[in-house]
Amino acid sequence: MPERPLAKTLTADPDAARPVQYDRPETMLAVVVREGSGKTSLQPERMPVPTPGSDQVLVRVQATSVISSEIASREGVSTATLPLILGNDFVGTVVEAPGAPSMVGRLVVGAYGGYGYTRPGAWAEFIVVDQPDVFSVETELGVEALAAIPGSFTAASGALRSLGDLAGKRLLIRGGTSGVGLAAATLALDQGAHVISTTRDPSKVEKLLAHGVHDVVIDDDDFTAQVRRLFPLGVDLAVDLLGVDSLRETLRCVQEFGIVCITGLLRDQTKSIRSREREDRSIPLFPHPMDLIPPTVRLTVGGVDGTARTPDLMRQWVAGVQSGRYRIPVDSVFTLHQMEQAHRRRSDPAAFGKVIVTVGDDPRTTSSSSTSSTSTEVPQPELATEPGDSAHENQE
Template structure:
């Protein structure tokens, strides 16, 4: 009799109710792929948009989840029992992702990690901190500079604040919700509303705020778009008219740090979290059975930090 697992399956496009807990066969290992016992998975707004039907390439039913952490159950490439993280690489899109007790993943996607962190803490780090670190590297931040984070109470925003404060930057962040100010200051933010003219703007809101971010940054400064909380497209964007002379507009996509490319970065982040330098910024931990509730919580913008699913 084949072994089964619990998984949250998105059966069609729609609201949180389309996420159904089902018993599925545990995937069989094949060449170049590894079976991971999932111990935790971070939730991401891209999964919310996929669930809503805004990812045309995704076919339902599909087990969502663009990231997970766990241990290698079976593999011809990675030693069994190895603690690993996996991010992006079409997880939860072209093939089933992290919303399941087991995930069959391409072996090159796995990032072996040495850590003493609890699973729910480790699960909060991969996509969030790799995106934050990569975006700040893209901005070219230097100690003493001024950074403005738009969308500061998103999980990536809080991670970026934690990293930037640790590097000696003066950090300003925006939020529409006064109740979330405490989460920002705890993460290392010095100013919760724009204060002065920043050298760098990390824009996690995206489409609705990019043009204004270009006006906010100092002449010759840099704006990096690394989030899409307001959507994917900027209607009527005119580069020559909207980008001030000498100001730089760039972007960061976390898929560039998947697999071996992000392994050293993630291990460094894990060490900094273990040392108390960076904060994991976990807002709430859900059970797999509560995945619909978790998606509603995310859709309602109630979180100040990362949402995680824990597998016991």
Template sequence: MPDMMRAVVLDGPGAPDALKIRDVPRPVSKPGWVLIEVRAFGLNRSELHFRRGLGSFGSFPRIPGIEAAGVVVDAPGGEFTSGTQVAALMGGMGRTFDGGYAEYVSVPAASVIPFASTLDWPTLGAVPEMLQTAYGSLTVGVNAAPGSSLLIRGGTSSIGLALIVLAKRRGITVLATTRNANKTQALLDVGADHVIIDTGSIAEEVRTIFPDGVGGAVELVGAPTLRDTLRATAVHGTVCFTGMLSDEWTVPDFYPIEYIPSGVRLTAYTGEAEDLPQAVLQEFLDAVASGQVIVPIGKVYSLEGIVQAHQDMEDGSVTGKLVVTVGGRTDAPSAHSEEGNVNE
């Protein structure tokens, strides 16, 4: 009989209570893949979309989860040493093969990024996908330069908060939006220079701060606000479409000449693990450990709390990244042993 593990299984689209914790066979090691003991994972809205049956790919039944943080159990191809701390993300995780909502996950070696840190597991679990998306949007998507200005449409999302942190470290002036005035301080606390209450039409207010428009923008709300974000952006500025907090993905009757202001650039970002260099992940974790950077964690749950976690994500009741710990492990990893195991 195969070794068993606890995992969250989704038999088909449904409400948060469609997520069921079950005992299932533990993944087996195979060449080119890495078997990881999961210690924590962050929640992402793409998992909410998948749970609802939205999106263009994936199959059921499935263990969801597009990211995980933990330690290597086995890498038959020799890509990583047993005990190495790693983040795993994207590449089909939780969609076309089982993902991180489990005690163990097996993922392609290309989806794995090693790191070394003594931060606690909730913090480590919060970082990978949040950092990858924020870093990719800022660099690949907008190509934001030090000294420029950046509008973050949807600033209180976990990606928005991470974008603020990364942009400020690059010397960028940040304007961040929220629909809830009570969340203004949360944006200021992580470094936003200007907070704008999002009424759905903010371009005019943005231009009271930057009359020529902002140099760049990251659109996290989605199709309903994209046109207004474009109008808040300067000629030769870039708007990167990254998120769909509104759950509206497409622009009806899109006529580019009428929709996009002259000279404003519209791009998009959907990243993979290779878009997050190991050095960038390690530098970010080191900056967190030294107190230079804040990881915007909203709430931490146990695996048994996955239904409530998804409900909170759906309701938008928590500001910051939602994180689930696995096996009760919230402690900080210890120093490396001789075998490179940083957790035992």
């Protein structure tokens, strides 16, 4: 499928020495989450186009995503301060860069930096981004495939980095069908690890095996025993994406002197949505570490803060997905006007892979089995689940 032309509204200045000029509109469409309990309509509304500062750039957004923490934000139980434009992942074209005019016209990707949490995110036609948070890429990938990469690979890379050398190690990924879990699996496989991923849904076992993992464990009441049957001495390393609620079980799956990295809160967020209790990390809600951590097992944290997140690293991930070295499935693609449907799909236990939202004209769809740059048009999935009704443990 041909890639959508980039920066259609950019026009070259007759004087080649001057930067490309952009005809800035006064307003843009954006989806603003104004209150919790899922009450906010997700229909785009008109608002002024933001203005970048001297160390910022204005990006014309072409694609973003919906992740589970944004479901929690819409429910009013995450750390996001509402009202706010959400949207962590972004792909787009730089259209204004007061302090770095050479960036204008470049295709960029990015995630984190507070976007969609403490400052306006990418569920909009334009986003203002600090210069260090945008990464210029040159690729044949479409924007839908690109939008699946930055957030998930950033968090996954940081988690794996905290575990050290992976070659020949048995790595357990708890929350294996989340976007970060899928990214962690493909990165770990590339580094020579024996990957064991988890899911609550038996129908996803074959999908995880097709993703390349070596073993799949159903995450049920017999979870620890299942892992120990596969590996009597325990696994070497583990990444826990579910949160404190699952941590005790994960720690008990690890052998002596093994390491567990906690880097996600998927199950904790689900409990917050159900209980209506807002996430508050200043309140300890878990057992004393002496009761939680088995002797000789080591616990660390990783994720976004643990990754180098350099331009070279981001380009390596993009090139790796394009070549097939890395895989990241795209479950479904929606438009900004279909944000309500995108939320419902993100909440659907049947979803596998990233839920992508394109911004602007020329909407396209991506096959639910897509794992690289290949995109094929498929009907949109049936959406029967309301937000918050299903568990988010298996979704980013």
